[in-house]
Amino acid sequence: MWEESGDLAGSQVVLQNLGIAYFQFGELKKSLYFYNRCVERSTSLKDEAMIASCLHGIGDTYLEKGDYILALTYANRSLEIGRKLGNPEQLSMALTSIGLNYQMLSRHSEALTSFEESLRLSESIGDRNRQINDLMNMGNSYKDLGDFSKSMAFYQKSLTLDGSDDESPYRNPGVSVNIAEVYLEQGNYEQAGSLFNIALSIFEKSGSKYGVAFSLSGLAKTYSAQKDFRKAIEFEEKALAMREQMGSNFDAIRSLVNLGNDYFELGDKSKAVEYYKKAQANSEQLGYDSLSLLVHLAFAKVHLAEGDYAKAIVEAERADTFASKMPGYSERWKIYGPLGKAYQAIGKSGLARENYKKSILIIEDSLLKFAGGESEQERFFAERIQPYYLMIELLRSQNELVEAFDYSERSKSRSLLDILRNGRDELNKLTSIKEKQREQALRSDLVTLNAQISMESEKKPQDSVRTSELRKGLNNKRLEFENFQVALYVAHPELKVQRGEMAPISPVETTKLLLDDKSALIEYAVAGDKTFLLSLPRTSDKSLF
Known part of the structure; x- marks a missing residue:
């Protein structure tokens, strides 16, 4: 209609909007088609601002497909035009996309540099939404580096900018899933599951297929961490189906690896290997180093279980080679355990010892970057004790x-x-009056709810409905208190010193x-x-x- 009326300027806007709409609904091929038509139309009109915007859209679509090198090419083209036009909004958008691609390529130093420059630009033009996204993306980079304390600090900053007094992540599903990932890594599975479920509900209502798939996969990983592998498989298969339908290649391969891991834990090695081989073929074809690492580590565990130690060593060392290309990769400790076991099995005790030591040093370094309370740290370390x-x-x-x-x-x-702790969970002069009051109120609520449950339990006959409601309220309040405690440690890392950690x-x-x-x-x-x-x-x- 726009083309027939001769309104070519209007038609390029329509083409861009169609690209955006199909992207949001996970129709990536159609999204690319309309974005490319937008670039063609804008080029004929010599509208450089629109060219830059649609190039940015193409880059983001390739980012979603997992083709990060091609995505970087388009993002950099968009950046060049933005610099030429002196448009801070366009520059900020392009820098964010560049940062996201570097992030997925595990080049976190370059990613953080891009996000920081984007943040400065978004602050200069007062774009609050972009500031929130930049802070969240910086938090994601620190999360991938295993620095959970810094990660949570940036998430808290993004929530503060959102303008809410309670700093609840629940209203922002993007923040929710990222905080859930931190909780998952730190072993707080109840909090992780709660936030993934909240995000899933919001993403389903908004029609975001990417968000739904991410939340489903997050729930699958949470079940897997709790050894409920059949439930994990159920959720991961749903995520995989959506990702394959969208053409989200990188995330689809991650789902394949996750499914293989779950079947391996169930003792079904043939099914596990089937998923690993499919993941390996796809990751090698697309050149994803971070996924190739996961696949080689998975095969190392399979060969170790089969007693084929030579092959286990080859696969684990290949995984370590990929890890060496990813500075700050926080999960590298997982490689050295199987590698050490394989060396020990063939009598090379020196190499076994060297690898165990590497694993332990990485774990102990990660504890220094931990964000959370006492029970969370206990769970976090328990997962890394082997x-x-x-x-x-x-x-x-x-x-x-x-x-x-x-x-x-x-x-x-x-x-x-x-x-040995000095003043367990006590707040000192580092905390504000508001924080003290909040902590006291939460503790008081927990005491009250526990007392009410105790009184209800003693009644004859018991009111089962009332007791169930109170227990649900207690559980929610406990989760709220744990969330508060994490934020408190992020805001005041000095409080950790009060725990009196002693040398063995x-x-x-x-x-x-x-x-x-x-x-x-x-x-x-x-x-x-x-x-x-x-x-x-x-x-x-x-x-x-």
């Missing part, structure tokens, strides 16, 4: 008992069960506590399906497992 156990078992087998004792104590000192006690220091040569200290190390016992008398030459 390398310590592997090291203890290796050292025991080599009769290096003093060092085995060191690692046993080291693992316990990292666990919050054995950390050494064998020499331990023996000084014994009364005489007839006394001995008994040290237990429960390592999965094995329990080690270390007897430590005053004379270390008598120590034995």
Whole structure:
């Protein structure tokens, strides 16, 4: 209609809007078609601003498809025109897209530089929505780097800009899923599941297929982390179907790997390998280093389970090669455990020890970047305890008992069960009056709800409906308190110092506590399906497992 009327300027706007609409509904091929027509029309009209805008749209569509190199090409073309026109809004949009592509390529330093420049531009023109997105994207980069404390700090800043007093992530599904990812990484599965479900509901109402698929996959990973692998498969298959339908290649491959992992945990290795092979073929064809890493690590675990240690080493080392191209990759510790086990199995204890040590050092570094409360840190570390156990078992087998004792104590000192605290959960002068009042109110609500549940439980007969409502209210209030605690640690990282983290006690220091040569200290190390016992008398030459 616009073309027939001769309104070519109007027709290019229509073409752009069609590209946007099809993108939002996950119809990426149609989106590309209309964006490309928009570029052609705008070129004939010499409308450089519209050319830049539609090039940006094409770049974002390729980003969604997972073709990051091509997406970067279009984003940079859009950036060049934006600089030529001196349009800060266009520049900010292009820089954000460039940052997102670098992020997906695990080039986080370049991603953060792009987001920071975009943020400065969006601040200069007062574009609050773009500021919120830039802050959220910076949080995502720090999350991928494993720096959860900085990640949550940027998420909190983005929520503050949203203009809400309670800083609740619930109103913004984009923030919700990202905070849920942090909770998932830190082992707070209840909070993660709650936020993924909230985001899923919002995305379904808005018709965002990408958001729905992301939320479904997030729920699948949450179930998988809780060992409910069949439920995880159910949700991941739904996410995979949507991603394949949209042509979202990168995310579809991630779903394939996730499904393979779930089937592997269920003991169905043939099904797992089927998914891994499909993921490998697609990732190699498209050149996704981060996904190739995951596939090689998956095959390493399969070969390790089959007792084919030579192949396990080859696959794990390939995974490590890809990881070396991704500075700051926070999950690299997962590679060194299987690699160490394979080396240990073929008698190369030195290499096994070296890999276990690498894994442990990465884990301990990640604890310094943790954002959250005590129970969350305990869960976070519990998910990463295995390398310590592997090291203890290796050292025991080599009769290096003093060092085995060191690692046993080291693992316990990292666990919050054995950390000496100074004023558990108390707020000090670092906190504001509002924070103190909020903390006190939440604690008071928890006490009140617990008391009400106790009273209802003692009634004869019990009001089951009332009791159920109170328990639901208590659960919601507890989740609210945990959310508050995370925000508090992000705002005041100094509070962590009050926990009094101590260096693990050494064998020499331990023996000084014994009364005489007839006394001995008994040290237990429960390592999965094995329990080690270390007897430590005053004379270390008598120590034995």
